[in-house]
């Protein structure tokens with residue numbers, strides 16, 4: 001019987017295993033060093049904050065794996081021999097595969113900062129990192145976070161719940177400046193700064209971490225020469241594919257494992273999915289490496305079909321994402337770049353007091369709707385997906401915006417204001433939509 005071996009029990013590896021099992025009776029083994037059972041990485045912060053136990057983050061009960069005839073091995077794969085299709089592990093005997101799926105995830109970036117390996121200095125990615133953070137922050141009062149992305153914000157929220165003051169060092173002149181446009185970034189910054197104990201330092205870079213005689217971090221020195229005392233340093237300047245152990249002269253690796261549209265690598269019977277995969281030809285405007293939860297799940301489903309004999313290409317559809325900056329909800333549909341691109345126009349509506357912002361992007365000439373960022377307002381995915389797929393105009397989107405909104409109360413208050421602001425800015429005369437065509441789009 002064909003043996004499918006998956007390295008990595010994160011969302012992508014586990015989804016692949018589940019779908020292969022749905023479609024076949026192949027022998028399936030998942031190997032992972034981090035934990036025996038699959039857990040939700042996105043929920044790690046809630047363990048630290050005391051809202052969940054580690055067991056609560058595991059979507060499947062222990063008997064699920066037996067019932068579905070999926071073998072779990074908790075061990076570290078040191079080397080893959082592609083010629084005889086064998087995996088060499090740290091503790092257990094080698095395992096032979098017929099088909100190999102690499103679903104090995106990411107690791108936090110470290111850019112060779114002086115002092116980055118001192119005690120009390122760490123990233124946040126794995127369960128081990130979480131346990132280390134628990135120990136590292138036990139007696140801390142002041143923390144520095146280097147890099148202001150989504151994981152940095154989560155780390156700050158975690159630390160503040162333990163009354164540890166947080167200073168962010170952010171290289172750019174605005175928060176998450178590589179991703180968010182100026183207005184959006186300012187809204188997030190204002191929201192973050194409302195939290196007592198949190199300070200944002202923009203255009204400030206880490207030069208060096210200073211330690212005591214026991215090699216425990218006690219301060220950072222910035223590029224501008226300032227010394228900031230601290231007992232904990234969080235390194236959250238992004239993540240990159242965790243592929244060092246796979247490097248050699250056989251598997252094609254650039255930043256991630258290079259894959260074709262069906263997720264196959266350059267070696268026969270080897271595939272890569274999730275955070276560690278890098279598309280040779282990215283899909284439309286999508287990035288070659290996608291490091292989000294739902295894309296890992298989609299890649300897992302896709303590779304399962306290919307392995308079970310119905311090869312398909314990875315087709316993730318329109319880009320979307322969502323996150324929370326403390327209490328401020330953020331969603332994005334389509335591509336809102338940090339700067340407007342050639343040929344794009346924008347319409348921004350915001351209410352600073354209520355922390356609401358809608359940032360629409362559309363084509364300057366044709367008025368085709370391209371993308372939206374929303375803050376403080378939750379929108380319906382299926383409605384925006386429909387608008388993007390049908391090349392709806394910005395006027396159609398504005399007129400029917402109510403249909404995309406989850407919260408009817410919001411529209412009672414702001415609908416007229418948004419439409420009037422749009423009409424004024426673009427010299428239009430849009431009126432509210434009255435028909436109910438959109439109802440067919442919503443889940444019944």
Ligand SMILES: Cc1cc2nc3c(=O)[nH]c(=O)nc-3n(C[C@H](O)[C@H](O)[C@H](O)COP(=O)(O)OP(=O)(O)OC[C@H]3O[C@@H](n4cnc5c(N)ncnc54)[C@H](O)[C@@H]3O)c2cc1C
Nearest residue numbers: 008010011012032033034076077104105274275291292293
């Ligand atoms: C704190 C945090 C919060 C996040 N929040 C969000 C969010 O809100 N929304 C979102 O979309 N995304 C979020 N992400 C990103 C998301 O969690 C990842 O994109 C996703 O988990 C990647 O899944 P994966 O299956 O590709 O890899 P992983 O989940 O990283 O799984 C890979 C596994 O392979 C194991 N492994 C690697 N090498 C070996 C080896 N040689 N031998 C054995 N085992 C090995 C690793 O130990 C790991 O367990 C967050 C990430 C973090 C760290």
